[in-house]
Amino acid sequence: MRQKLTIPLFLALLAVMALVPLIGSRALVQELFMVLCLLVLALNWNMLAGFAGLMSVGQQLFVGVGGYAMFAAVILWGMDPLAGVLIGGVTAAAISVPVAFFAFRLNGAYFAIGTWAVADIARLAFGQWKALGGGTGTSLPKGAAQDMAGVVPIRALLDVSKAAAVDVMTYWLALALAAVMLAASWVFLRSRMGLGLQAVRDNPVAARSVGVDPTRLKALVFVLTAFGTGLAGGLIFIQIGRISPDAAFSLLDWTAFVIFVVVIGGIGTLPGPVIGVLVFYALEQLLADYGTVYLIVLGLIGIAVMLFARRGLWGTFLSRSGFDPLPLGHSAPKSAT
Amino acid sequence: MIWLDTLIQGILLGGLYALFAAGLSLVFGIMRLVNLAHGDLIVLGAYLILGLGTATGLHPFLAAALALPLMFALGWALQSALLNRVLGDDILPPLLVTFGLSVVIQNALLMGFSADSRKLPIGPIEAQSLPLGPVTVGAMPLITFGSAIVVILGLNWLFYHTALGRAFRATSDDPVTAQLMGIRPRRIFAVATGIAMVVATIAALYLGARANFDPAIGPARLLYAFEAVIIGGLGSLWGTLAGGLVIGVAQAMGAAINPEWQILAGHLAFVAVLLVRPRGLFPRAND
Numbered sequence: 001m002r003q004k005l006t007i008p009l010f011l012a013l014l015a016v017m018a019l020v021p022l023i024g025s026r027a028l029v030q031e032l033f034m035v036l037c038l039l040v041l042a043l044n045w046n047m048l049a050g051f052a053g054l055m056s057v058g059q060q061l062f063v064g065v066g067g068y069a070m071f072a073a074v075i076l077w078g079m080d081p082l083a084g085v086l087i088g089g090v091t092a093a094a095i096s097v098p099v100a101f102f103a104f105r106l107n108g109a110y111f112a113i114g115t116w117a118v119a120d121i122a123r124l125a126f127g128q129w130k131a132l133g134g135g136t137g138t139s140l141p142k143g144a145a146q147d148m149a150g151v152v153p154i155r156a157l158l159d160v161s162k163a164a165a166v167d168v169m170t171y172w173l174a175l176a177l178a179a180v181m182l183a184a185s186w187v188f189l190r191s192r193m194g195l196g197l198q199a200v201r202d203n204p205v206a207a208r209s210v211g212v213d214p215t216r217l218k219a220l221v222f223v224l225t226a227f228g229t230g231l232a233g234g235l236i237f238i239q240i241g242r243i244s245p246d247a248a249f250s251l252l253d254w255t256a257f258v259i260f261v262v263v264i265g266g267i268g269t270l271p272g273p274v275i276g277v278l279v280f281y282a283l284e285q286l287l288a289d290y291g292t293v294y295l296i297v298l299g300l301i302g303i304a305v306m307l308f309a310r311r312g313l314w315g316t317f318l319s320r321s322g323f324d325p326l327p328l329g330h331s332a333p334k335s336a337t
Numbered sequence: 338m339i340w341l342d343t344l345i346q347g348i349l350l351g352g353l354y355a356l357f358a359a360g361l362s363l364v365f366g367i368m369r370l371v372n373l374a375h376g377d378l379i380v381l382g383a384y385l386i387l388g389l390g391t392a393t394g395l396h397p398f399l400a401a402a403l404a405l406p407l408m409f410a411l412g413w414a415l416q417s418a419l420l421n422r423v424l425g426d427d428i429l430p431p432l433l434v435t436f437g438l439s440v441v442i443q444n445a446l447l448m449g450f451s452a453d454s455r456k457l458p459i460g461p462i463e464a465q466s467l468p469l470g471p472v473t474v475g476a477m478p479l480i481t482f483g484s485a486i487v488v489i490l491g492l493n494w495l496f497y498h499t500a501l502g503r504a505f506r507a508t509s510d511d512p513v514t515a516q517l518m519g520i521r522p523r524r525i526f527a528v529a530t531g532i533a534m535v536v537a538t539i540a541a542l543y544l545g546a547r548a549n550f551d552p553a554i555g556p557a558r559l560l561y562a563f564e565a566v567i568i569g570g571l572g573s574l575w576g577t578l579a580g581g582l583v584i585g586v587a588q589a590m591g592a593a594i595n596p597e598w599q600i601l602a603g604h605l606a607f608v609a610v611l612l613v614r615p616r617g618l619f620p621r622a623n624d
Contacts, residue, residue, distance in 0.1 A: 102612065
């Protein structure tokens with residue numbers, strides 16, 4: 001019953017977010033774009049680590065592959081950047097299959113290091129791709145982003161410059177991606193497969209005994225989150241407009257921040273990443289002038305959360321209040337009276 | 338002859354990687370704790386040696402000797418105050434805590450020492466070399482490799498010939514039964530991390546003497562070190578040395594073909610070994 005309230009609230013929030021470009025400044029739109037992309041990455045990582053128990057330290061692999069595939073589509077094949085984003089997602093998912101065959105042979109901590117090593121291999125290998133600038137990287141051709149589908153109607157609608165219209169376009173796409181990802185996560189986690197996944201996380205032996213195949217489910221989550229992460233990667237690098245191996249496969253930007261966001265918000269909870277990204281944004285605004293202090297504070301908060309409130313802000317809220325506006329379980333069927 | 342030379346350089350480099358990895362291997366073998374901050378702690382050790390050397394005017398080798406007890410205390414405190422609280426069946430909390438620690442140490446060093454790269458001033462020995470049959474090897478790489486062997490021998494002796502080592506092995510095999518025999522796992526863990534930090538300090542000395550270092554290089558060292566541990570197999574210190582040699586030789590071979598391929602070759606060797614032997618070359622314990 002409570003969902004009846006949650007869904008309209010979610011839609012209302014979405015509508016407000018969608019209206020930001022009409023009232024907010026261009027800088028705000030750009031900032032919120034990055035926050036939304038971080039949210040998409042966080043939702044995906046939370047699905048992996050929080051629900052499937054796959055502690056990956058190598059998600060920058062899929063961000064980088066998504067970004068590079070988008071660049072290749074635009075520069076080498078002259079495609080529209082938006083098609084490039086889709087190709088980025090598909091390529092990331094395709095690459096995740098052989099990576100899974102390797103990484104799934106490794107358990108726990110080995111898995112973390114294995115995924116990280118694979119991401120570093122990709123960073124070094126893409127540095128050898130001379131057509132896309134090798135180690136120093138390359139920029140999107142001038143105007144490629146501005147000729148993107150959808151930019152012209154936005155210009156007509158909002159009466160802004162071409163570059164600003166590109167920002168609005170990527171912002172709306174990021175918002176849509178985040179919303180779809182959130183909704184899809186919710187539906188997936190409440191589905192038969194999602195329940196199986198949570199059962200495996202809570203008690204692998206009992207889950208197997210009722211016929212859940214953990215490896216198949218985890219592999220599915222690995223490939224699906226690679227797809228989502230790859231899409232985000234493509235989108236991020238349209239906005240940035242420039243790609244290099246070190247930026248595309250950055251452990252700090254695409255995995256470390258994401259891990260902190262999820263841990264602070266509440267790992268293994270669905271709203272956790274949303275809360276975490278809000279805290280992250282607030283801290284960023286507060287400590288923007290202090291550079292490295294900001295990272296130290298983030299690290300200390302992450303450690304404190306793990307010590308004192310393992311399920312993060314959202315998990316603490318749930319256990320204190322006992323009120324769950326977004327339940328992942330199903331309520332018991334009403335008994336016939 | 339150039340290939341023999343490359344091979345020997347690779348083996349000597351592997352000694353350095355084995356030093357990076359030995360502390361990690363010890364901690365991982367005893368308590369299944371993956372310390373993602375290990376690389377940054379090595380870099381911290383290098384700065385500590387540099388600071389002590391500058392403050393006292395001592396040679397880095399002597400400054401490192403001063404740093405050893407400090408780093409032991411740091412490891413002991415870290416394990417007692419922080420890491421013992423997150424050990425358990427769930428592997429996520431220790432990974433996330435040490436990951437946070439890594440970011441904190443890295444940025445604290447960046448604040449304290451800036452991003453400038455530093456080097457430990459070890460004097461004329463840096464440039465000396467010895468003719469060894471058909472090839473010539475540097476004195477420092479040779480000392481590094483010798484230290485790695487001594488450290489592994491020492492740790493093995495500690496592990497298999499002392500009461501403390503027996504407690505290490507007992508806790509590693511079955512912490513509950515070990516407690517029945519009067520061993521306190523948490524204390525044992527604190528001592529183990531202290532020893533790991535001692536080894537890390539030795540690694541830091543050779544890291545700083547060999548090449549420039551700056552606050553950001555920790556994670557890459559951790560990655561090489563962990564690859565060495567995994568290649569060697571859980572709980573085997575000689576395996577860790579072998580793993581270090583595999584990474585070192587692969588990197589030297591890769592660099593000989595194309596300097597850009599050095600790191601890549603190391604990673605590929607790691608993947609190749611794991612595809613054939615997912616538990617590493619010489620696993621002692623089950624994880």
